[in-house]
Amino acid sequence: MVLLFFMILAIDTGLGFLDVPHSLRLVGSRRSCEGRVELWKDGQWGTVCDDHWTNEVAAMVCRELQCGPLMSTPAGHIYLPKAQRGQHVWNLKCNGTEETLAECEEDFIECSLDHSEDVGVNCKEETLNFNxxxxxxxxxxxxxxxxxxxxxxxxxxxxxxxxxxxxxxxxxxxxxxxxxxxxxxxxxxxxxxxxxxxxxxxxxxxxxxxxxxxxxxxxxxxxxxxxxxxxxEERFALRLVDGKRNCSGRLEVLHKGIWGSVCNDGWGEKEDHVVCQELKCGKAVFQKSRARKSFGHGKGHIWLDDVRCKGKETSLEQCKHRFWGYHDCTHREDVSVICSEK
CATH class of the missing domain: 3.10.250.10 (SRCR-like domain)
Incomplete structure (x- = not known):
């Protein structure tokens, strides 16, 4: 929450987001809060030796980089690309009162120049907390x-x-x-x-x-x-319209944010069953052709044609059909469905 407060403050003041320090970086990982520790000091980037390295110092690095809590302190040499030969190695000794790694005193005892003692950190990354x-x-x-x-x-x-x-x-x-x-x-x-x-x-x-x-x-x-x-994509949805209740009417499906009808070519009891089950309207009721036409004709798009269900599908979306919007129908062939409601 504190981080988000300063984030909004930075936006409001036009100063930009919290500035990540440019004297410290983690190298060799796809994650921004994990990698080999490198410090900019005296005009050069150098790795950090593990002689005086502790979990407390590693946790300070996580805080300085505005990451979450320390998770682990892996060896720095595991990260690619590896540190180059000749790259400086800092041997730092911190007393625990520093706020940044650059404030730690330097121990002039030389560390291994083959970078086998380089340190790394793995910090938890912060997550958002938007409403x-x-x-x-x-x-x-x-x-x-x-x-x-x-x-x-x-x-x-x-x-x-x-x-x-x-x-x-x-x-x-x-x-x-x-x-x-x-x-x-x-x-x-x-x-x-x-x-x-x-x-x-x-x-x-x-x-x-x-x-x-x-x-x-x-x-x-x-x-x-x-x-x-x-x-x-819009989440697949269907409905029955122009009936006296929600469980009977002309079938419409939602595609690209627009409701459209379904052609009755090949439509039968299995397809009725899937629709009633998906709408939680009980079982399909057998309809005579006259009853199917009692809900009128739709307007606009005809989204589906040649729908073929096995009867065990949990959604009409799982049944086979032509590409969306491809059909050879008119609205006189719109599907209607009557369900038992229980």
């Missing part, structure tokens, strides 16, 4: 500009480091399908206003929420031209 996320100004809740809500304010998100893995997590969190498009250069009418969150996500793609993803604090050099725009 809510949304896709704004799009045609549906599954399409739009990425925004995160914190302390009552919606912040747009900078495109720096945004990946398809981040979009997968966001689409999942919003209850949408897979991401179809993610872009970080919004058109003028798609750009947001107000403050911009400029941290870099590091989602793996399997997380349930963006709050579960590690992130890296970054300097805020973004404008609203850099706002992220994401297009997720």
């Amino acid at each position: 809510e996320v949304q896709l704004a100004d799009g045609p549906s809740h599954c399409i739009g500009r990425v925004e995160m809500k914190y302390t009552g304010e919606w912040l747009t998100v900078c495109n720096e480091g945004w990946t398809l893995q981040d979009a997968k997590v966001l689409c999942r969190e919003l209850g949408c399908g897979r991401p179809i498009l993610t872009k970080g250069s919004c058109n003028k009418d798609q750009q947001g206003t107000g403050n911009i969150w400029s941290g870099q996500m590091q989602c793996q793609g399997s997380e349930a929420s963006l709050n579960d993803c590690p992130f890296v604090p970054m300097e805020n050099n973004c404008s609203h031209k850099d706002d992220i725009w994401v297009h997720c």
Whole structure:
């Protein structure tokens, strides 16, 4: 929470995100909070020797790099690329009162120059703690500009480091399908206003929420031209319309945010059964052709044709059908379904 407070303060004051120190870095890992420790001192980058290295010093490095708590202290030589021969090795002796590694005194006893004694750290990465996320100004809740809500304010998100893995997590969190498009250069009418969150996500793609993803604090050099725009598939949905109850009527399915009807070519009892089960409306009731036409004709899109179910599917989405929107039907052939409701 303290980190997020300063994050918002940095945005509000226009000073950018919390500045990561430029005198300290972790090298050789894909994770920003893990790697071989290297320190900039006296005009050069050098590794750090393990002679006086303790968990307390490693924890200080994690704090200085604005990472989470220390997890482990692996040997520095395991990280690639390995330190170069001739690169300086600092032998540092800390007394525990320092706030940065550069403040530690240097022990002039020489360490191994083959870098076999280099130290590394593995810190836990910080995660987000936003109240809510949304896709704004799009045609549906599954399409739009990425925004995160914190302390009552919606912040747009900078495109720096945004990946398809981040979009997968966001689409999942919003209850949408897979991401179809993610872009970080919004058109003028798609750009947001107000403050911009400029941290870099590091989602793996399997997380349930963006709050579960590690992130890296970054300097805020973004404008609203850099706002992220994401297009997720709509979650599959169906409904029965124009009936007296929710469990009978003309069948419609949701695709690309638009409701459309289903053609009756090849439609039968197995397909009726799957629809009633998915809607939790009991069993399918046999219909005479006249009853099927009692719910009127739809308008607009006919999304599905030649639907073929085995009867054991839990969703109509799992049944075989033509490509979405491809059909040879009119609305006189719209499917209707009557379920028992129990």
